[in-house]
Amino acid sequence: MRKQFLEKIIELKKKDLKLARAFIIKAKSSSPRNVGTEMLITENGDTFGTIGGGADEKTIREKAxxxxxxxxxxxIKLSLTRQEAADIGWVCGGEIEVFIQII
Structure with missing residues (x-):
């Protein structure tokens, strides 16, 4: 975990917010981010960092x-075929597995 994430966790915990850490543990094909990419999600749905944006990130935020x-x-496992990506105007599809950890 990067230093800036640790500092953000400390800051948010001091505000007594409940948090989750979502990080990519597996990535296939043209996923927008690589293994190890992470973001924090608060109980209110606020985020710090990104795992790639778009529909996958929205799904991760809601699940968190x-x-x-x-x-x-x-x-959780998320996938977007090349055809599904093309249908919404994106260039890449791919598959990611994300671990959402309550911290």
Whole structure:
């Protein structure tokens, strides 16, 4: 975990916010970000960092808020075929596995 993330976690915890850390543990094809990319999500849905944007990031954010309420961590797999990407005007598709860790 990068120093700036640790500092952000400390800052948000001092505000008594519940947090999740989402990080890519597997990436295939043309995924927008690589393994190890991470972001923080607060119980309010605010984020720090990015795992690539778009629909995948929105899904991760919503899932993280749910998992924070449930107080459990989970691994999820997201995929976007090249055709699905083209249909929405993107150049790349790909598949990622993301671990959402409650911290």
């Amino acid at each position: 808020v749910y998992l924070i309420k449930e107080q459990r961590s989970e691994k």
